Amino acid sequence: DGGITQSPKYLFRKEGQNVTLSCEQNLNHDAMYWYRQDPGQGLRLIYYSQIVNDFQKGDIAEGYSVSREKKESFPLTVTSAQKNPTAFYLCASSIYGNQPQHFGDGTRLSIL
Amino acid sequence: GQQVMQIPQYQHVQEGEDFTTYCNSSTTLSNIQWYKQRPGGHPVFLIQLVKSGEVKKQKRLTFQFGEAKKNSSLHITATQTTDVGTYFCAGFHNNNDMRFGAGTRLTVKP
Numbered sequence: 001d002g003g004i005t006q007s008p009k010y011l012f013r014k015e016g017q018n019v020t021l022s023c024e025q026n027l028n029h030d031a032m033y034w035y036r037q038d039p040g041q042g043l044r045l046i047y048y049s050q051i052v053n054d055f056q057k058g059d060i061a062e063g064y065s066v067s068r069e070k071k072e073s074f075p076l077t078v079t080s081a082q083k084n085p086t087a088f089y090l091c092a093s094s095i096y097g098n099q100p101q102h103f104g105d106g107t108r109l110s111i112l
Numbered sequence: 113g114q115q116v117m118q119i120p121q122y123q124h125v126q127e128g129e130d131f132t133t134y135c136n137s138s139t140t141l142s143n144i145q146w147y148k149q150r151p152g153g154h155p156v157f158l159i160q161l162v163k164s165g166e167v168k169k170q171k172r173l174t175f176q177f178g179e180a181k182k183n184s185s186l187h188i189t190a191t192q193t194t195d196v197g198t199y200f201c202a203g204f205h206n207n208n209d210m211r212f213g214a215g216t217r218l219t220v221k222p
Contacts, residue, residue, distance in 0.1 A: 035212075040217070041214065041215075042118075042200060042212050042213060042214040042215045043155070043200065043212040044212075045210075045212075090154055090155070092155075097210075098142065098143060098204045098210065099160075100145055100157040100160055101145075101147075101155075101157065101202075102157070103154040103155050103156070104154065105153075105154055106154050
């Protein structure tokens with residue numbers, strides 16, 4: 001089946017530690033996105049990529065980094081610079097920029 | 113960046129009552145999408161509206177795009193418990209500038 005796979009489902013981060021969230025899609029979509037969702041809140045865009053080897057900052061990119069070395073993969077690193085990383089992280093993809101987005105099941109990140 | 117405002121933030125209805133959520137932008141949108149997120153789940157795409165004044169229906173759900181392409185609404189007729197969740201709009205100001213509304217959380221009392 002085609003879809004988006006995020007892993008892990010749950011992740012715990014120690015103080016001062018960088019952690020990487022995985023996002024893989026087999027939908028052959030050009031565009032991929034990372035969102036942060038806090039309890040009872042909407043979706044805030046962290047980073048997006050319209051094409052391989054290119055990505056742009058969203059509204060809340062500080063403390064996060066991404067790479068897009070392959071079309072299928074768009075990993076997100078939550079760095080130690082992100083002081084409040086506890087949230088639900090959602091990855092999405094679309095055929096191209098303004099088309100409907102398909103979301104993964106998300107990763108819940110917590111601080112130990 | 114340009115914002116998309118969505119109201120109300122919460123709506124609690126009795127099963128069988130109608131429900132409406134609204135999205136508004138201060139500037140013209142190229143298109144708007146609607147998503148539903150069930151509790152504990154991820155957003156799922158419902159529909160996309162592109163044309164001025166467009167109206168689309170999916171069973172009990174009716175989606176509208178305003179004539180000026182600055183506002184949109186989602187109306188559910190005769191809500192059911194399966195309608196529970198948070199409904200988000202996502203407005204596109206151009207191909208690269210998209211904003212999600214804050215969402216409307218719908219609860220339905222049986």
